[in-house]
Amino acid sequence: MKKVGLYFGTFNPIHVGHLIIANHMAEFSDLDEVWLIITPQSPFKKKKSLLDNHHRYQMVFEATADYPKLKPSKIEFDLPQPNYTVNTLVYLEDEYKTGYQFSLIMGEDNLKSFHKWKNYEVILENYHLYVYPRISDKEIDHQFKDHPKIHKVAAPIIEISSTFIRKQHALGMNIKPMLPDSVWKYMDEMNFYR
Numbered sequence: 062m063k064k065v066g067l068y069f070g071t072f073n074p075i076h077v078g079h080l081i082i083a084n085h086m087a088e089f090s091d092l093d094e095v096w097l098i099i100t101p102q103s104p105f106k107k108k109k110s111l112l113d114n115h116h117r118y119q120m121v122f123e124a125t126a127d128y129p130k131l132k133p134s135k136i137e138f139d140l141p142q143p144n145y146t147v148n149t150l151v152y153l154e155d156e157y158k159t160g161y162q163f164s165l166i167m168g169e170d171n172l173k174s175f176h177k178w179k180n181y182e183v184i185l186e187n188y189h190l191y192v193y194p195r196i197s198d199k200e201i202d203h204q205f206k207d208h209p210k211i212h213k214v215a216a217p218i219i220e221i222s223s224t225f226i227r228k229q230h231a232l233g234m235n236i237k238p239m240l241p242d243s244v245w246k247y248m249d250e251m252n253f254y255r
């Protein structure tokens with residue numbers, strides 16, 4: 062049985078914060094692999110300055126190329142938008158009928174709004190959540206505190222966001238250390254976020 066952690070994100074673009082979390086989960090938890098699922102349209106996000114799915118996928122592909130336990134995934138590309146995670150999980154279970162055990166990876170910030178996700182109770186009934194620390198003022202809903210399916214993983218906190226990277230890059234600031242080299246090169250050559 063392969064234990065796979067699903068790490069969903071817009072990845073517009075993927076940055077070292079994402080990569081450090083994905084690698085930490087693959088190396089230091091009981092997960093065998095982490096799949097980075099590029100979400101075409103996140104339910105709570107606006108489409109503004111959103112790069113084409115395939116470009117975002119290509120950057121995740123480049124970022125994870127040297128990490129055999131990290132795999133980019135296009136599975137949401139052909140699913141209805143916005144992409145509700147519960148629907149993707151149903152699709153995944155159908156595609157990978159045997160030999161896989163899926164779990165979700167999320168930051169503490171997302172856990173704090175998890176009660177607003179579509180059918181979150183169904184997700185929690187069927188899947189384990191691996192939660193890493195994130196800085197935010199909101200409180201964790203009492204129903205998620207000490208929950209047997211929610212596992213805290215002490216991954217490092219790296220407060221970088223794709224929004225910051227896009228904005229500062231457009232202003233001509235040097236954001237190079239925040240991206241894997243291959244991602245920086247691809248983004249620069251393609252003139253993204255200028």
Ligand SMILES: Nc1ncnc2c1ncn2[C@@H]1O[C@H](COP(=O)(O)OP(=O)(O)OP(=O)(O)O)[C@@H](O)[C@H]1O
Pocket residue numbers: 069070071072073074078079082167168170171195218219220221222223224225
């Ligand atoms: N620096 C970070 N450290 C850990 N987790 C992060 C970091 N940045 C984003 N995440 C989380 O990783 C997942 C995928 O990130 P996503 O690309 O959707 O967000 P983002 O980087 O915050 O992008 P944006 O700024 O465009 O909203 C989300 O669950 C998000 O909360």
Ligand SMILES: O=C(O)c1ccc[n+]([C@@H]2O[C@H](COP(=O)([O-])O)[C@@H](O)[C@H]2O)c1
Pocket residue numbers: 069070071100103104105106144145146147171177178179
């Ligand atoms: O299913 C939902 O209702 C739902 C609501 C918000 C977010 N998500 C998932 O969580 C991922 C990270 O969310 P975000 O908004 O922090 O980028 C996003 O890519 C979606 O796959 C899912």
